[in-house]
Amino acid sequence: MAELKHKRVLSLWILTVFLLFVASIIMGILMRLTQGNAMKMDVSGFFEIMTVHGATMIGIWFVAGMASVHYLLHRYVRVTTWINLFAMVFTVIGVVMLWCAAFIGKFHAGWTFLYPLPLFVAWKHWATPVFLSALGVLSVGWLVWSVGMLVAIFKKYTLQQAFGWQYFKKVHQVDTPPFILITVVTLIGIVACLLTALLLLGLFFSEIASGNKLVHDALLMKNLTYFFGHTVANEILYLCLATLYELLPEVSGRPKWKNSWYIALAWNATMIFILFAFFHHMYMDFVQPEAMQVIGQLASYFASLPAVAVTLFSVLAFVFKNSIRWTTTNLLFFLGTMGWIIGGVGAVIDSTISANVFLHNSLWVPAHFHTYLAMGSVLMSLAFFNWVVFDFYNQSEPEKISRLQIILLLIGGFGFLLMFYLGGAYSIPRRFNVYPSQLSIGSALALAAAAFAVVYLIAIILINIRIVKRCIKIFSSASS
Amino acid sequence: MYKNIFLCFFLILTRSLSWGLDGKEALSEEENIYQKIANVAITVKGKEYPLSAFYSKSPIIIAQVFTRCTGICMPFLLQLKTNLQFIQTGKSYKILVLSFDPRDSESDMQQLAETFSLQNDSNWIFATTDEIETLNNSTGFRALWDSSSLQYSHEALLTGINSEGIIKKKLIGMKNREAISNLISEINHGFIPSYSIPGQNSMLNCFNYDPVSGKNKPGIGFLIMAVPALATFLLVLLLGYLSKGLYHRRT
Numbered sequence: 157m158a159e160l161k162h163k164r165v166l167s168l169w170i171l172t173v174f175l176l177f178v179a180s181i182i183m184g185i186l187m188r189l190t191q192g193n194a195m196k197m198d199v200s201g202f203f204e205i206m207t208v209h210g211a212t213m214i215g216i217w218f219v220a221g222m223a224s225v226h227y228l229l230h231r232y233v234r235v236t237t238w239i240n241l242f243a244m245v246f247t248v249i250g251v252v253m254l255w256c257a258a259f260i261g262k263f264h265a266g267w268t269f270l271y272p273l274p275l276f277v278a279w280k281h282w283a284t285p286v287f288l289s290a291l292g293v294l295s296v297g298w299l300v301w302s303v304g305m306l307v308a309i310f311k312k313y314t315l316q317q318a319f320g321w322q323y324f325k326k327v328h329q330v331d332t333p334p335f336i337l338i339t340v341v342t343l344i345g346i347v348a349c350l351l352t353a354l355l356l357l358g359l360f361f362s363e364i365a366s367g368n369k370l371v372h373d374a375l376l377m378k379n380l381t382y383f384f385g386h387t388v389a390n391e392i393l394y395l396c397l398a399t400l401y402e403l404l405p406e407v408s409g410r411p412k413w414k415n416s417w418y419i420a421l422a423w424n425a426t427m428i429f430i431l432f433a434f435f436h437h438m439y440m441d442f443v444q445p446e447a448m449q450v451i452g453q454l455a456s457y458f459a460s461l462p463a464v465a466v467t468l469f470s471v472l473a474f475v476f477k478n479s480i481r482w483t484t485t486n487l488l489f490f491l492g493t494m495g496w497i498i499g500g501v502g503a504v505i506d507s508t509i510s511a512n513v514f515l516h517n518s519l520w521v522p523a524h525f526h527t528y529l530a531m532g533s534v535l536m537s538l539a540f541f542n543w544v545v546f547d548f549y550n551q552s553e554p555e556k557i558s559r560l561q562i563i564l565l566l567i568g569g570f571g572f573l574l575m576f577y578l579g580g581a582y583s584i585p586r587r588f589n590v591y592p593s594q595l596s597i598g599s600a601l602a603l604a605a606a607a608f609a610v611v612y613l614i615a616i617i618l619i620n621i622r623i624v625k626r627c628i629k630i631f632s633s634a635s636s
Numbered sequence: 637m638y639k640n641i642f643l644c645f646f647l648i649l650t651r652s653l654s655w656g657l658d659g660k661e662a663l664s665e666e667e668n669i670y671q672k673i674a675n676v677a678i679t680v681k682g683k684e685y686p687l688s689a690f691y692s693k694s695p696i697i698i699a700q701v702f703t704r705c706t707g708i709c710m711p712f713l714l715q716l717k718t719n720l721q722f723i724q725t726g727k728s729y730k731i732l733v734l735s736f737d738p739r740d741s742e743s744d745m746q747q748l749a750e751t752f753s754l755q756n757d758s759n760w761i762f763a764t765t766d767e768i769e770t771l772n773n774s775t776g777f778r779a780l781w782d783s784s785s786l787q788y789s790h791e792a793l794l795t796g797i798n799s800e801g802i803i804k805k806k807l808i809g810m811k812n813r814e815a816i817s818n819l820i821s822e823i824n825h826g827f828i829p830s831y832s833i834p835g836q837n838s839m840l841n842c843f844n845y846d847p848v849s850g851k852n853k854p855g856i857g858f859l860i861m862a863v864p865a866l867a868t869f870l871l872v873l874l875l876g877y878l879s880k881g882l883y884h885r886r887t
């Protein structure tokens with residue numbers, strides 16, 4: 157059983173994530189309403205909101221995944237609370253700086269801050285350094301958190317055990333839980349992409365400090381940006397999958413999943429391939445040699461296929477071969493896996509060079525990543541939150557599911573996503589605040605998407621009421 | 637390992653040596669780029685028109701020459717004419733051959749057109765202007781009078797103007813067909829792939845263009861891309877090494 161202080165920190169994380177999530181969904185709805193011509197927002201206002209929405213959503217679901225993994229790690233190894241607190245302080249400071257840069261400083265270069273956009277100042281001069289520093293603060297906080305967890309794991313497991321390499325031998329004495337294996341490969345990817353973010357920010361600051369006399373290679377900056385951005389977005393999912401492997405059998409009243417050579421092989425392969433998959437963001441960058449574009453396509457396939465294959469196989473076999481005690485938690489895990497797979501198929505299509513020629517920078521891109529985030533990792537994290545608020549009190553979750561909440565979630569979520577996909581199919585470009593008259597279908601789709609998003613928001617609030625109440629209780633009872 | 641260290645060192649060295657060499661031409665070709673061209677009055681076949689009368693109909697390429705040139709002007713025009721015969725872009729444009737020498741008269745320019753058998757080609761316009769200074773400032777063209785040779789010392793300059801009168805691209809020197817084809821495409825709002833060549837103020841390019849082989853060679857930036865992944869790999873090895881000690885102590 158986790159100590160009270162761990163529960164308190166986790167409940168604070170959950171409350172923060174929930175608050176910021178609701179705010180960010182409202183921002184998303186405002187964007188869709190603007191694109192649907194139902195309301196007017198000035199250009200800079202729209203892109204400020206888009207920047208904050210993107211950065212906040214990625215940030216909160218990243219910390220949600222990290223906090224969940226941190227909590228579950230206590231079952232196997234000793235992890236200190238101070239790294240969790242350190243990460244929280246840095247996250248709060250980073251988010252405040254980020255919101256200030258966008259809403260007070262009017263910074264609106266997008267959460268991907270693609271070079272050289274942040275240096276073409278169309279906002280207050282201090283906003284660019286503050287935005288970049290915010291990302292620096294977040295990166296440092298999360299880097300310490302990730303390395304701290306890795307250190308804790310390596311104190312108990314050797315390198316070979318942590319990667320599950322013993323399963324490639326005929327006999328092995330030590331077992332590595334799948335949760336530990338997935339956590340290790342994910343944290344390693346996270347460390348790599350956070351180091352990349354720090355390097356990238358260093359390059360930005362060197363250019364700013366030189367009074368823009370030093371000019372960096374746009375290709376290098378874009379490569380680094382997508383190594384960071386693409387990888388971190390994917391690792392969010394893997395954090396959620398680690399919790400799924402750990403909890404799905406448990407909450408369904410079944411024995412724990414065991415590790416095996418094919419699970420170890422799949423996740424080791426994912427760890428390597430995910431580092432090269434970002435090359436699919438560079439297809440339009442003609443200077444990049446063709447070989448790298450081909451590597452990008454193949455790595456995108458191989459990064460997703462092994463993990464998808466073993467997880468989908470395990471989840472489907474588990475669900476259809478066993479009589480399961482269905483609860484909100486395992487249902488959300490199951491639906492989250494489906495969302496991840498559907499979004500993953502969209503991603504694989506987009507990463508195929510011949511399709512990317514048509515889909516590049518169209519609404520297909522937000523379509524696929526919203527699918528695996530909004531209906532994938534968000535649902536898996538909510539599953540964990542839902543489970544943990546009972547674990548706080550050493551209770552097991554009642555076998556009752558609110559059908560209304562789930563139906564609203566599915567209609568709202570997939571309806572909202574469908575409008576993005578249709579937009580992609582009609583070649584509506586992404587990141588337009590309003591669509592020109594030639595693309596009026598884009599406005600109609602945006603309006604419908606806004607309506608679905610409101611339904612999604614209602615479902616999210618309903619699902620979270622119990623979670624929030626219990627988190628407030630554990631937080632206040634501990635502090636009183 | 638030593639080979640890689642040597643390669644890094646060599647790349648840094650060659651990069652630093654090349655900084656001083658290639659910055660100059662790139663800068664002058666970029667001078668006044670994306671500025672609106674001065675709308676000077678030009679005289680064609682005895683009639684005066686504002687420059688905008690031409691570029692507003694179709695994009696233009698201005699070639700600044702003088703008829704008494706014993707140097708580059710004639711080969712420059714000849715090469716331009718030959719190249720254009722082979723370039724089938726399907727894009728609209730006109731060539732405006734404009735004298736920068738105040739001594740050149742309208743009939744000198746018509747004679748020049750006849751020398752190249754272009755007097756009846758509607759794509760070619762031969763003209764003079766009384767506002768040479770203004771035009772030179774606008775295109776960034778420089779011509780120095782050398783009284784000993786009675787010649788101007790000048791660059792061979794092509795200035796591409798789009799139909800909004802914006803200087804989209806400049807070519808200095810005798811350029812090949814591909815460069816001219818890109819110029820035509822660019823003044824017609826076409827996309828021209830371009831990649832910055834290393835200059836004095838940039839040093840971390842992923843690739844370096846080698847004009848001799850026409851190929852891109854990996855540069856320092858390419859190695860930098862791998863640094864975070866390598867650092868992570870080393871960190872994991874270190875943690876693994878430390879944990880091995882701990883593990884043995886435990887068991």
Ligand code: HEM
Nearest residue numbers: 181184185187188210213266267522529530586587588609
């Ligand atoms: C119902 C909830 C949501 C709504 C209404 C919404 C809406 C939007 C809209 C309208 C855009 C701009 C699309 C464009 O035209 O390019 C956008 C971008 C984005 N959204 Fe969402 N979104 C929602 C949920 C999420 C979630 C759950 C995540 C992540 C966990 C997320 C992450 C992002 C990111 C990263 C961007 C890209 C921003 C950029 O291009 O810089 N969104 N969203």
